[in-house]
Amino acid sequence: MKRELGIIGIGNVGSMLLHKFTELDLIKEEDITVANRSPEKLDSLEKKYPALNVFRNNIELAKKCDNIMICVEPLNLPKVLKEIQPHLNENKHIMISTSMVAMKDIERFHSGSVTIFMPTLISMVDGGITIACHNGRVNEAEKEFFESLMGNFSEVKVMGEEDINLSQNMTASFPGFFAEIMLEFVKAASKRSKSVTDEELEHMLLVSLLGASRLLLEKNMSFEETISRVSTKGGITYEGVKVFEKMLPEVFDAALEASTGRYKVITELASKEAAELM
Numbered sequence: 089m090k091r092e093l094g095i096i097g098i099g100n101v102g103s104m105l106l107h108k109f110t111e112l113d114l115i116k117e118e119d120i121t122v123a124n125r126s127p128e129k130l131d132s133l134e135k136k137y138p139a140l141n142v143f144r145n146n147i148e149l150a151k152k153c154d155n156i157m158i159c160v161e162p163l164n165l166p167k168v169l170k171e172i173q174p175h176l177n178e179n180k181h182i183m184i185s186t187s188m189v190a191m192k193d194i195e196r197f198h199s200g201s202v203t204i205f206m207p208t209l210i211s212m213v214d215g216g217i218t219i220a221c222h223n224g225r226v227n228e229a230e231k232e233f234f235e236s237l238m239g240n241f242s243e244v245k246v247m248g249e250e251d252i253n254l255s256q257n258m259t260a261s262f263p264g265f266f267a268e269i270m271l272e273f274v275k276a277a278s279k280r281s282k283s284v285t286d287e288e289l290e291h292m293l294l295v296s297l298l299g300a301s302r303l304l305l306e307k308n309m310s311f312e313e314t315i316s317r318v319s320t321k322g323g324i325t326y327e328g329v330k331v332f333e334k335m336l337p338e339v340f341d342a343a344l345e346a347s348t349g350r351y352k353v354i355t356e357l358a359s360k361e362a363a364e365l366m
Contacts, residue, residue, distance in 0.1 A: 181200070
């Protein structure tokens, strides 16, 4: 399959993907076509990527490209699909960078191959996990195209649509969750610090986190094993761990309930929007 690609939507996700594809020379600049509703953003892209094919509307891109990534907000997706629907056929592979629009609603507009995927900000540094779900019409060549493309800067995990809601909390949402948890940890430590600055506290946490992640992954250590090796009964770590063990389950249950609940609300709103456009 020829490595050509169209990208509709050059926001945070679309621009990150475009950067990785060109930075790693995964797709030639001249084989990428982009369209975006903001003309100012397109003007800046033309300066940064002079060989890029830039279209001022989505329809022209849909006519030209067989591999199309759509990187727009979930509630805008049905309108974009409706707009390009007349130019979609069985040769088009549509890749949607949000899991918050159900496959059945995407298939209202496209009867061909569809891949839903959730990229992660961590891919900016060639890491993280991209969750993906293919419908039954995605052939082996299309799977290989998508998975090898994204696999150059992230780990690709293919799963059923029913598991994506929860799983994205461990992948795409994690940088935000992690940053908030660490921020609150720094605030708590800062109250007790005599002369160590917040920036120094953040740095110590980040370096320790990076080392802890490597330790667990490279030594194949479980969370439980790590706790037992670091936390000696009666020691300072043990006392902190006991507090986390008591208080964190309620916090994480509430956070997951909130995030997965909002996911369902957005999915239902997008489904209603898709139905009204038919």
